[in-house]
Amino acid sequence: MPADMTPAKAGTATTYEDGLHGASTRVAEFHEDRSPLKKIQHWLHQTPSAVPLIVLMVALIVFGLLSDNFFKATTLSTILQQISIVGILGIAQTLVILTAGIDLSVGAIAVFSSVLMGQLTFRYGLPAELAIAIGLLLGTAMGFVNGWLVARMRLPPFIVTLGTWQILLASNFIFSANETIRSSEVAARAPALQFWGQAIQPGGVRVLYAVFLMIALVAIMAYVLRHTAWGRHVYATGDDPAAAELAGVPTRRVLIQVYALAGLFCAIAGWVMIGRFGSVSPTASTGQLGNIQSITAVVIGGISLFGGRGSIIGMFFGALIVGVFEMGLRLVGTDPQWTFFLIGALIIFAVTVDQWIRKVSA
Amino acid sequence: MNAPILQAKGLTKRYGRVTALDNCDFELLPGEILAIIGDNGAGKSSLIKALSGAVIPDSGEITLEGRAVAFRTPIEARAAGIETVYQTLAMSPALSIADNMFMGRELRRPGIMGSVFRQLDRPRMAKFAREKLNELGLMTIQNIHQPVETLSGGQRQGVAVARAAAFGSRVVILDEPTAALGVKESRRVLDLIRDVRARGLPVILISHNMPHVFEVADRIHIHRLGRRLCVIRPQDHSMSDAVAFMTGAKLPEGVQTAA
Numbered sequence: 001m002p003a004d005m006t007p008a009k010a011g012t013a014t015t016y017e018d019g020l021h022g023a024s025t026r027v028a029e030f031h032e033d034r035s036p037l038k039k040i041q042h043w044l045h046q047t048p049s050a051v052p053l054i055v056l057m058v059a060l061i062v063f064g065l066l067s068d069n070f071f072k073a074t075t076l077s078t079i080l081q082q083i084s085i086v087g088i089l090g091i092a093q094t095l096v097i098l099t100a101g102i103d104l105s106v107g108a109i110a111v112f113s114s115v116l117m118g119q120l121t122f123r124y125g126l127p128a129e130l131a132i133a134i135g136l137l138l139g140t141a142m143g144f145v146n147g148w149l150v151a152r153m154r155l156p157p158f159i160v161t162l163g164t165w166q167i168l169l170a171s172n173f174i175f176s177a178n179e180t181i182r183s184s185e186v187a188a189r190a191p192a193l194q195f196w197g198q199a200i201q202p203g204g205v206r207v208l209y210a211v212f213l214m215i216a217l218v219a220i221m222a223y224v225l226r227h228t229a230w231g232r233h234v235y236a237t238g239d240d241p242a243a244a245e246l247a248g249v250p251t252r253r254v255l256i257q258v259y260a261l262a263g264l265f266c267a268i269a270g271w272v273m274i275g276r277f278g279s280v281s282p283t284a285s286t287g288q289l290g291n292i293q294s295i296t297a298v299v300i301g302g303i304s305l306f307g308g309r310g311s312i313i314g315m316f317f318g319a320l321i322v323g324v325f326e327m328g329l330r331l332v333g334t335d336p337q338w339t340f341f342l343i344g345a346l347i348i349f350a351v352t353v354d355q356w357i358r359k360v361s362a
Numbered sequence: 363m364n365a366p367i368l369q370a371k372g373l374t375k376r377y378g379r380v381t382a383l384d385n386c387d388f389e390l391l392p393g394e395i396l397a398i399i400g401d402n403g404a405g406k407s408s409l410i411k412a413l414s415g416a417v418i419p420d421s422g423e424i425t426l427e428g429r430a431v432a433f434r435t436p437i438e439a440r441a442a443g444i445e446t447v448y449q450t451l452a453m454s455p456a457l458s459i460a461d462n463m464f465m466g467r468e469l470r471r472p473g474i475m476g477s478v479f480r481q482l483d484r485p486r487m488a489k490f491a492r493e494k495l496n497e498l499g500l501m502t503i504q505n506i507h508q509p510v511e512t513l514s515g516g517q518r519q520g521v522a523v524a525r526a527a528a529f530g531s532r533v534v535i536l537d538e539p540t541a542a543l544g545v546k547e548s549r550r551v552l553d554l555i556r557d558v559r560a561r562g563l564p565v566i567l568i569s570h571n572m573p574h575v576f577e578v579a580d581r582i583h584i585h586r587l588g589r590r591l592c593v594i595r596p597q598d599h600s601m602s603d604a605v606a607f608m609t610g611a612k613l614p615e616g617v618q619t620a621a
Contacts, residue, residue, distance in 0.1 A: 045509065228480040229468035232461055239454040246416065246452035248437045248466025308456045 044357050048302045049314035051353050055300075055346070056317050056324065063328030070331055073205040083323040084196075084210040085110070085276060085286060086293045087316060088269040090301075091221050092143075092262035093294035094315045098225070099238040099258050100307025101150060101157035105142070106266045107290020108168035111282060113139035114270035115176045118280030121190045122181055128190035136267045142168060143263015147256035161291075169287050176282040183278030197275030210272045217265070218316045225312055234258060238307025296343060297322060300350050304358070321346065365428065367392045367564055368413065368444070368533050373422035375408050382408035383419060384588035390533065395555060395565045397575040400585030400608050406568050407537070409585065413566070414446040414535055415439030426532065437466065445530030449537045451522045455511035460484070460491040462510050463525045494528040495521070498554055516547030523551060527558050534558055535566045540574055552578050572601040584608050 044050055063070045089106045096103040117135035120126045126134070142164070149160040186193050196210040225231035236244035237251045237258075245251045269290075274280055301318030303310030326339050370388035374381070382405045390396050400406045411417035413424065415433030424431050426442055433439040436446065453462045469483045469490075470476035476483065488506045495506075498520070510518060519539060526534050536555065540548040548571075555578055558565055569575050575582060576596045584591045584607050591607060592614040606612035 042512075045512075223479075227482055227484075229470070229482060230480070232457065232465070232468065232482070235457060236454040236461075236465055239456045243450060243452040243454055244465070246436055246446075246448055246450075247454070247462070248440060250435075250437075308454065 041357060041359075044353070048310045048357070049317060050302075051350070052301050052314050052317035052321060056321050059321060059324045059328065063324065063331070067328065067331040070328060073203070075327060075331070077205050077207050077211070079320070079323040079327050080211045080214075081206075081208050081276075082326070083297075083319045084208065084214045085269050085272055086290070086297055086322070087214040087319045088217060088265055088272060089286075089290050089294040090297040090315045090319050091217055091312065092265035092269070093291075093298045094301075094303055094310075094312045095221070095234065095258045095262050095265075096157065097238075097295075097298050097303055097305060098234050098307060098310065099255055100241075100305075101238075101255075101259075102161065102295070102305070103146065103157065103259070103262055104161040104291045105146060105165040105168055106262065106269075106294050107286045107288065108165045108172065109139050109142045109263055109266035110270040110273060110290055111284050111287035112142070112168050112172040112175075112270070113267035114273050114280055114284070115172050115282050117193060117271060118181045118186070118190075118274065119176060121193065122185070128192035131190075132192060132271060135270065136264060139267020139270065140260050140264040143266065144256065144260040146263070147259025150259060151252040151255035165291065172282050172287065178282060180282070181280040186274065186278065186280060193271070193274045193280070194278060195275055196272040197278065208275070210275055213268075213272065217268070218312060222312050230254070230257075235308050238309075240308070293322070296347060300343070300346050302350060302354065304354050305351070306358075309354070309358070318350075364392050366390055366425075368424070368426055368566075370409075370413065370424045371422060373409065373412055373419045373424070375405075375412060375417060375419045381588055383412065383422075386422070386585075386589045388413070388583065388590060389593075390564050390566060391581075393559065393562055393564055394580040395559050395567055395578050397567045397569060397579035397582045398585055399569065399572075399575055399582060399604060404585045404608070405588040406585050408588075410446070410535055410537055410566070410568060413439070414444055416446075440466075440529070443530060443532030444535065445526035445533070446535040447519075447522045447526045447537060447539060449541065451518055453510045453518060453522060456509055458507040458509055459495075459513075459521055460488045460506045462521065463487070463491045463494070463528070467529070490528075491524075494524045498524050498527065498557065515542045516544065516550070519543060519547070519551060520554075523554055523558075527554070527561075527563070530558075530563055532563070533566065534563050535568075537568045538570065539567070540569065540571055548574065572604065576601055576604075584614075586610060 069075060089110060092106050093103055113135045116138055117131045120131035120134055121128045146160055146164055149155050150157050196213055197208060199206040199208045225234060233244070233249045233254050236247065236249050237254045241251050273284060273286060277284065297319035298315050299305065299318070300321055301310065301314035301316070303314055322343060325342055329339050330336065366389040368390040370386065373383045373386040373388070375383040386405070386409060388409060398406050398409065408417060412419045415436045415438050418434060431442060433442070439446070454465065464487050469487050471481045471483045475481040492506050510521065513521065519542065523536065523539060526536070539551050543551060552574060555565055555567060567575070567579060579596055582594050582596060582604060584594065584604065586608055594604065594614065603612065607614050
């Protein structure tokens with residue numbers, strides 16, 4: 001380049017960044033002129049349980065209009081009663097899914113724990129309270145094994161729990177020799193096993209203790225996940241495990257704790273099952289369906305299957321939505337298959353919304 | 363000359379048949395900005411990871427302020443006062459700025475809410491995070507509770523550097539802090555690095571950007587084939603010398619064998 005083409009600048013420019021003089025010095029700017037759709041997206045990003053809440057409200061209004069019997073206290077208490085087990089299994093599933101895992105063994109742990117509690121009392125003659133404590137402990141241990149395999153052996157959670165689901169369910173049949181302990185026997189000899197089946201009856205409306213337990217457990221875990229360091233670590237582990245590890249989160253320990261805690265909640269659900277059904281049955285449908293039902297509640301509740309996003313309150317709304325659909329469609333008098341049809345559609349809708357919310361930063 | 367604050371002798375790290383660190387030495391002096399440069403695969407990252415506890419070296423020793431240390435995790439290195447800003451930033455995108463700044467060292471509420479119910483002290487953490495971001499003059503973030511994924515690349519880098527500067531008490535390590543940034547944002551980060559030094563904290567800066575390295579570094583550690591080739595001062599050598607050293611095109615004075 002000829003020298004006379006760069007007259008004054010050659011003297012002043014000492015570094016390549018001098019061209020920046022006079023440029024805007026602002027680094028961070030926030031553009032508030034967002035489209036309404038973007039605003040909704042951001043709001044949902046901050047409030048992940050809003051979608052299931054809206055769906056729940058709409059479902060309540062629609063069924064309330066379609067059926068006169070829907071808004072009766074007995075109907076609503078029946079809905080709560082029917083989701084109590086799925087709700088507690090859903091707490092376990094929420095914890096695991098928040099870490100980007102999945103637990104297919106929740107139903108098997110619940111049934112096996114309930115059978116252990118029953119058989120320890122009836123076959124081995126332990127006091128029911130002790131049998132319950134041991135059952136809760138063994139359920140926690142089953143969850144711990146899941147967690148150990150996921151965190152230490154680095155196996156995919158889907159495979160681990162697919163395996164333990166079969167193993168635990170088979171162990172459950174072998175250990176119990178397929179025997180059911182009848183409800184009357186349990187009531188006579190070990191009423192503590194049926195504790196959660198008791199109910200208060202204000203004005204003739206039966207509300208099971210199990211319903212209060214479910215709500216209390218959801219509230220406790222909502223607090224733990226939102227307001228304790230451990231809860232934040234669960235989210236961070238699911239969000240980006242490598243980043244969490246580097247930031248100082250003991251991700252493997254968190255994973256093991258999450259699966260063990262999930263096992264404990266499953267065992268609690270097993271105890272509640274005895275109260276709900278009266279008998280102790282190794283063939284309870286929860287063993288086969290508990291995982292799918294709990295995953296459904298979690299997904300409809302707006303919790304991301306990719307981990308790190310969503311709230312346990314959303315799972316509670318998700319379980320309620322399923323309960324409201326089942327009850328509402330029955331009252332309306334349609335073919336019960338419509339329940340599954342609609343829930344299937346809702347699952348796909350929920351995941352679509354989740355994917356859309358995740359694009360918020362783009 | 364002062365005694366080195368952070369020193370490593372004979373670090374070796376092998377991954378299978380690959381030797382990432384080959385009997386590597388390292389010295390960081392108090393209050394300096396030490397740049398580490400080297401070609402891709404030279405072992406810069408392994409060296410940094412060994413110093414920050416993310417990788418455990420097979421052999422060799424590390425001393426911090428004269429005392430031997432052996433970090434097994436990044437948490438242990440942090441507890442000893444070594445803060446690292448990784449190239450990946452190590453932030454959870456869905457969590458808030460305040461949550462991220464305090465990840466792994468959360469503050470709990472005073473009294474029974476903290477000791478029994480383990481409740482986080484969000485107001486105190488938010489206040490601290492806001493103070494640190496303002497103090498560094500890095501950005502004007504309106505909402506300390508907004509998720510990190512809604513920030514731009516430069517803002518995220520700023521939060522990560524602010525986190526390291528706020529908590530680092532002995533050494534701050536920055537891995538490619540300007541790699542993903544534009545010119546203006548890079549300038550802010552370079553100013554920030556000088557701010558950190560001005561507070562008496564030594565900084566280790568890993569960078570591919572020669573103008574940035576030559577602008578801020580007090581000394582430049584040139585890494586080649588898993589070990590320290592030489593340490594130069596930016597005023598004694600040109601950028602092309604440095605590039606020639608790190609690629610093996612030229613041998614620095616005093617170094618005998620082709621490394």
